[in-house]
Amino acid sequence: MNLFLVNPKSDFTMDNSFRIDQENLQHLFTTLQKRGYETVGPTLADEAIVYDTIASVEDLPVGWTDEVGPGKYRVANGGGLSSFGYTLSPQSWKRFLYPPTRKLFSAKKNGKSFELTQENDGEKKHAFIGVRPCELSAILIQDRVFSSGEYHDDNYLALRRNAFIVAVNCSQAGDNCFCVSMKTGPAAKDGYDIALTEVVDGDNHYYVAASGTEKGREILTEIGAATASGNEIAEAENVVRRTTAEIGKSLDTRGLPKLLAENLEHARWDDVAKRCLTCGNCTMVCPTCFCSTVEDTTDLSGQTAGRSRRWDSCFTMDFAKVSGGNFRTSAKSRYRQWLTHKLSSWVEQFGISGCVGCGRCITWCPVGIDLTAEVKAIRGTKVKQEKGG
Amino acid sequence: MKPHDLSESLLKHPFLSNMNEEFVKTLTSCASNIVFDEGNYLFREGEDAKTFFLLRSGRVALEVGGGERGQIRVQTIGAGEVLGWSWLISPYRWHFDAYALEQVHAFAIDASCLIKKCETDCHFGYEMLRRFSEVLERRLEATRLQLLDVYGSAMGDRGENY
Amino acid sequence: MLETPVLDEIKSPNSMAPLPATIRRIIWETDDTYTLLIDAPRLDGKEFPFRPGQFNMVYAFGIGESAISISSDPSKSNLLAHTIHRVGTVTSALSKLKRGDMIGLRGPFGTAWPIEEAVGKDVCIAAGGIGLAPLRPVIYTLIRRRSEFGRIIILYGARSPLDLLYRVELEQWSKVPNTEVITTVDRGDSSWKGHIGVVTGLFSYVKLDTPSTIAMVCGPEVMMKYTFEELERRGVSQEHIFISMERNMKCGVGLCGHCQFGPKFICKDGPVFRLPQIRHLIEKKEI
Numbered sequence: 001m002n003l004f005l006v007n008p009k010s011d012f013t014m015d016n017s018f019r020i021d022q023e024n025l026q027h028l029f030t031t032l033q034k035r036g037y038e039t040v041g042p043t044l045a046d047e048a049i050v051y052d053t054i055a056s057v058e059d060l061p062v063g064w065t066d067e068v069g070p071g072k073y074r075v076a077n078g079g080g081l082s083s084f085g086y087t088l089s090p091q092s093w094k095r096f097l098y099p100p101t102r103k104l105f106s107a108k109k110n111g112k113s114f115e116l117t118q119e120n121d122g123e124k125k126h127a128f129i130g131v132r133p134c135e136l137s138a139i140l141i142q143d144r145v146f147s148s149g150e151y152h153d154d155n156y157l158a159l160r161r162n163a164f165i166v167a168v169n170c171s172q173a174g175d176n177c178f179c180v181s182m183k184t185g186p187a188a189k190d191g192y193d194i195a196l197t198e199v200v201d202g203d204n205h206y207y208v209a210a211s212g213t214e215k216g217r218e219i220l221t222e223i224g225a226a227t228a229s230g231n232e233i234a235e236a237e238n239v240v241r242r243t244t245a246e247i248g249k250s251l252d253t254r255g256l257p258k259l260l261a262e263n264l265e266h267a268r269w270d271d272v273a274k275r276c277l278t279c280g281n282c283t284m285v286c287p288t289c290f291c292s293t294v295e296d297t298t299d300l301s302g303q304t305a306g307r308s309r310r311w312d313s314c315f316t317m318d319f320a321k322v323s324g325g326n327f328r329t330s331a332k333s334r335y336r337q338w339l340t341h342k343l344s345s346w347v348e349q350f351g352i353s354g355c356v357g358c359g360r361c362i363t364w365c366p367v368g369i370d371l372t373a374e375v376k377a378i379r380g381t382k383v384k385q386e387k388g389g
Numbered sequence: 390m391k392p393h394d395l396s397e398s399l400l401k402h403p404f405l406s407n408m409n410e411e412f413v414k415t416l417t418s419c420a421s422n423i424v425f426d427e428g429n430y431l432f433r434e435g436e437d438a439k440t441f442f443l444l445r446s447g448r449v450a451l452e453v454g455g456g457e458r459g460q461i462r463v464q465t466i467g468a469g470e471v472l473g474w475s476w477l478i479s480p481y482r483w484h485f486d487a488y489a490l491e492q493v494h495a496f497a498i499d500a501s502c503l504i505k506k507c508e509t510d511c512h513f514g515y516e517m518l519r520r521f522s523e524v525l526e527r528r529l530e531a532t533r534l535q536l537l538d539v540y541g542s543a544m545g546d547r548g549e550n551y
Numbered sequence: 552m553l554e555t556p557v558l559d560e561i562k563s564p565n566s567m568a569p570l571p572a573t574i575r576r577i578i579w580e581t582d583d584t585y586t587l588l589i590d591a592p593r594l595d596g597k598e599f600p601f602r603p604g605q606f607n608m609v610y611a612f613g614i615g616e617s618a619i620s621i622s623s624d625p626s627k628s629n630l631l632a633h634t635i636h637r638v639g640t641v642t643s644a645l646s647k648l649k650r651g652d653m654i655g656l657r658g659p660f661g662t663a664w665p666i667e668e669a670v671g672k673d674v675c676i677a678a679g680g681i682g683l684a685p686l687r688p689v690i691y692t693l694i695r696r697r698s699e700f701g702r703i704i705i706l707y708g709a710r711s712p713l714d715l716l717y718r719v720e721l722e723q724w725s726k727v728p729n730t731e732v733i734t735t736v737d738r739g740d741s742s743w744k745g746h747i748g749v750v751t752g753l754f755s756y757v758k759l760d761t762p763s764t765i766a767m768v769c770g771p772e773v774m775m776k777y778t779f780e781e782l783e784r785r786g787v788s789q790e791h792i793f794i795s796m797e798r799n800m801k802c803g804v805g806l807c808g809h810c811q812f813g814p815k816f817i818c819k820d821g822p823v824f825r826l827p828q829i830r831h832l833i834e835k836k837e838i
Contacts, residue, residue: 104567107612113571113653114612149819151566151804261813264835291808293801298613305613312807319809322799323638324771333837337811345814403755450747462739465747469755490744530777534749535737539771540680540710 017233018209018225020196022083025207026057027223028129028166028194037127037164040096042089047075051089051096051130060130061086068174068359070368081205084130084198087174088358092135092287096126097159098142101310104294109303122158129166131192133185134177134356136167138287140191144350145290164215167192171200171239173246176359178372181251184356186243188212194220197236208236251357251372252379259379260344264336268377273332275367280313282361282369283338288346288354289313314338339371395420399496402443403469404520415513419502423495431472431487431495438475438483440497444468447493451485464531465490471524476500566804569610569655570594572631574648580634580716584681585646586622589631592656598628602663603688604795604823608803609633610655611644618800620685620822621659626695631656634684634716660803662823664689665793669765673701675757675787677778679708679750679770683716685795685822686769694727703730704757708750708774711736712743731757750774751781761786769795776833779826792826813838 020028029039033055041054044061054060060083066075073090103119131139143160146153170177170186179185188195193216196207208228211217228236283289293312298305312319314337320327328334346354355371362370396417399405405413423442425431431442431449442449448467455461463485466472472495475483481500507514570592578586587609591599606620617639623632637646645654666689674693678686693703705724709715715734725732733753735746746753750770759782766787768778775794782792798810798817805819813832815821820828832838 107569107655109612112573112651114655116568116571116655118568146806149805151806151819153806264838290806293807293809294616296613296615302613312801312809314808314811320799322797323636323642324797327798328837330837337838340813341811345811348814349816448746452741460741462741462743462747464752465735465739465745466752467746467756531749531752534751534773534777537773538710538737539773540708540714540737 016210017228017236018211018220019228019232020207020209020220020223020225022057022205024223024225025083028219029054029056031219031223032127032129032164035125037125039127039129040093041129042084042086044075048073049075049086049089051091051093051128054129057083060084065172066174068176068363070176070362070370071365072368073363081200081203082171082198084168084196085171085200087170087172087177088132088135088360090285090360090364092138092285092358092360093128093131094138094142094287094289096128097139097163098146098153098156098290101308102155104307104309106304106306108305114305120155120158122155122162124159125162125164126159127164127166129168131165131167131188132170132358133167133188134179134182134358135287136165136188136191137182137184137356138358139165141288141350141352141354141356142290144352145288148350165192165194167195169195169197169236169240170243171198173243173248174359174363176249176362176370177247178249178251178357178359180244180247180357181249181253182353182355182357186247187240192216197239199232199235199239201235206232208232249359249372251355251375253353256353256375257344257347259382260340260375263378263382264340266378266382268374268381269332269336271377272335272369272374273330275369276331276335277366278315278317278331278334279366280315281364281366283313283315284311285360285364286342287356287358287360288342291319314341339374342371343375395422395496398445399443402445402496404443404471404524408516412513412516415506415510416498416503416517419499419506420496421499423497425489425493425495427489427491429489431489431493432483433486434483436483438473438481439500441471441473441476441500442495442497444470444472445494445496447489447491447495449493450488450490452488453485460486464535471521474521474525476504477521566657567802569608569616569657571653572656574650574652574654575630576650577646577648581714583637584634584714584716585637586632586634587645587648587654588623589633589654589656591629591631599631599659600628601625601631601659601688603666603692604664604685605659605661606685606803606822607631607633607656607658607660608800609635609641609645610657611641611648612653612655614644615641616655616657616801617641617645618803618818620795622684622687624691624695625688626691632687634681634687636681657803660818662819662821664767664795664823665765665825666692669693670699671701671763673704673760673764675704675706675759675764675766675782677706677750677753677766677768677770677782679774679778680710680714681716682768682770682774682795683707686767687717687720689767690724694724694730697727697729701729701760701763703727704759705730705732706750706753706757707732707734708753708770709734709736711738712740712745733757749777751777754781754785759785759787761788764791766792767794768792772797772833779830789826789830793823794826794829795822796824796829797822 043059063079065078066086105118107114107116146156167188192212195210291312292309342354446468450462451464453461572592573590576588608616609619610616619633622634739747800810801807803818805816810817
């Protein structure tokens with residue numbers, strides 16, 4: 001059984017496809033804003049294409065693209081009309097649904113007791129414009145992480161419930177992308193309100209749009225989307241087909257959870273540990289990594305206290321520390337924890353892989369460690385044979 | 390006690406579990422019953438090791454003269470256990486004092502008698518060595534665990550955030 | 552295929568806010584280990600029910616939280632006990648509190664010891680050091696429902712005679728019918744009349760009726776490893792051996808990722824595990 005993400009549903013059906021142009025897209029911004037959404041999308045800042053609050057189509061990185069490799073990222077202006085002609089932002093949408101730091105509560109002493117005020121930013125309404133299919137999968141994975149157990153992250157779920165998602169299918173493949181292996185892209189299959197495919201055909205620039213929810217359909221109608229022609233739909237399908245063909249990197253996921261679980265003592269872990277700086281960049285840019293820690297504070301009088309949560313990384317030295325010692329002191333054990341969690345134990349925990357194939361961990365690794373190469377090396381000289389099937 | 394009775398009660402000792410009848414008989418021929426009152430020593434550090442003991446009841450403390458640190462009690466052993474293997478290994482002298490914490494009932498096995506039997510019957514000798522190796526291994530394992538000082542903290546991390 | 556959770560239907564208990572609770576008493580068990588007796592807070596207006604083996608996140612106001620197992624009698628849910636080893640800032644801050652002071656509690660979290668599975672069977676409890684604390688609620692329960700169980704065997708090891716927890720109770724438990732309590736210390740002196748040696752050595756002095764014995768083991772990981780090997784050597788099946796694990800915990804409810812042990816979250820899949828669930832991981836280094 002393949003436990004990795006699969007969804008065979010096809011989206012481009014004639015009765016669910018619209019055509020919008022740049023003007024309609026601007027209308028989408030204003031419509032969402034009018035409905036109380038903070039519009040978040042790609043924009044050029046600090047020599048990168050980042051996801052931030054943007055007001056209009058003017059803020060989109062028109063003509064800009066990105067070039068990545070192991071340990072490499074740069075933006076370039078290739079000209080042209082594309083608003084979404086890049087691959088990915090360094091940071092994913094995670095930071096909006098699961099903020100890097102968040103106040104959990106403040107507490108005030110009241111005689112000998114104390115009173116607690118819980119902080120909640122679940123009222124915020126985000127509209128994410130430009131969510132890549134792999135990123136959308138990452139959001140669906142985090143939905144599970146934060147809601148599948150007995151206890152949930154209520155703040156995440158509140159933000160998530162309020163989010164409006166405009167996915168944009170990929171019109172170019174980055175050198176670190178392997179979404180095809182992970183079955184997460186390059187076309188969005190599920191979980192969006194609206195999915196767009198950007199088509200640039202000479203001077204003819206338009207988007208083929210599909211609605212994934214009732215709300216999405218309603219908004220598409222409101223912004224004046226026209227019904228897409230058969231030709232336009234075919235063009236959009238071509239964009240996705242071209243991108244699929246362009247994706248050069250792959251990860252063989254057959255029996256992967258078992259393969260890694262059975263190779264915890266593989267010599268490759270020592271090898272990668274010699275290269276890994278345990279900086280934790282991979283965990284910070286990963287759209288599914290969810291580990292966190294808390295910090296308690298008080299004021300000088302000791303009358304008010306607070307607790308905040310921040311992203312943590314399994315690469316930090318203190319991550320597995322307890323009062324009697326530390327369970328993971330070696331770089332080897334910490335890299336292994338990260339990779340086996342992502343590709344193996346995650347499946348047992350949440351019924352799905354923790355990797356969506358976005359390749360950010362490869363791009364942002366200062367020494368260019370490529371997880372697909374590490375897995376390949378382990379598979380090449382595995383200790384135990386996996387059973388067939 | 391008659392030898393017959395002795396072999397019957399000896400058989401109840403875990404050291405002899407599943408031992409064949411022939412070997413039990415051989416071992417019994419070197420065994421005698423012995424009682425130590427509380428506060429007596431079964432043997433003392435430095436003495437020639439001419440016997441070993443299969444404890445039947447009561448507890449024995451193994452002590453080492455620790456010089457300025459006084460008498461250090463390193464281990465206690467009790468019913469069902471084997472006490473002493475110095476008779477087997479050169480220079481055949483005890484390395485500990487063995488102190489009876491309570492009245493101790495034991496079988497004393499005469500070492501020179503046993504060694505003679507082992508040398509004439511290699512199968513019996515092998516059986517004895519195999520059983521003693523197990524005792525040694527268990528004792529070594531326990532000593533390692535004791536050495537690990539598992540209840541202490543692995544690192545002096547007072548002041549950390551716990 | 553990935554099923555999207557129906558986000559609108561999800562509600563969970565409020566797990567992140569510590570409930571204020573009043574300290575009734577502090578008992579120093581040893582030089583560096585103390586028991587907090589706490590008036591149990593009400594949980595959503597109800598009593599504070601817990602099962603033996605579960606833990607609370609104990610909050611020292613403004614300082615931080617520590618995951619501490621509950622060591623009191625589950626039938627007395629109005630009074631909670633936490634036995635705490637003073638090792639760092641949180642546990643030191645808690646140690647300085649007085650009667651009437653407030654702490655915060657989140658919990659109870661985690662899995663429990665298999666009391667019901669032990670009905671009709673012998674129960675062998677093997678504890679090392681502060682590992683007796685999470686087993687004390689089991690002992691209270693076994694004694695309260697004495698007739699439902701076979702023999703009770705309690706084997707307990709500590710570093711030295713002065714490091715033994717619950718010394719008065721150990722004495723009382725040994726007087727319960729058909730109950731054996733054997734203690735040992737790693738380091739004794741001539742004033743100590745009990746056993747000297749590791750806790751695994753105590754198995755020489757008890758004869759386990761192995762097919763009908765349930766073993767519950769808690770202590771430092773090395774001690775537990777040696778103990779379950781000893782139990783197996785004596786014929787207790789892996790399926791009947793339970794151990795309680797410790798890992799770093801920040802949230803206590805499976806969301807912060809810190810306590811992962813392979814695919815297991817110690818906080819929600821544990822801390823009590825049936826040995827086969829985690830044995831393959833315990834034998835690997837730095838999991």
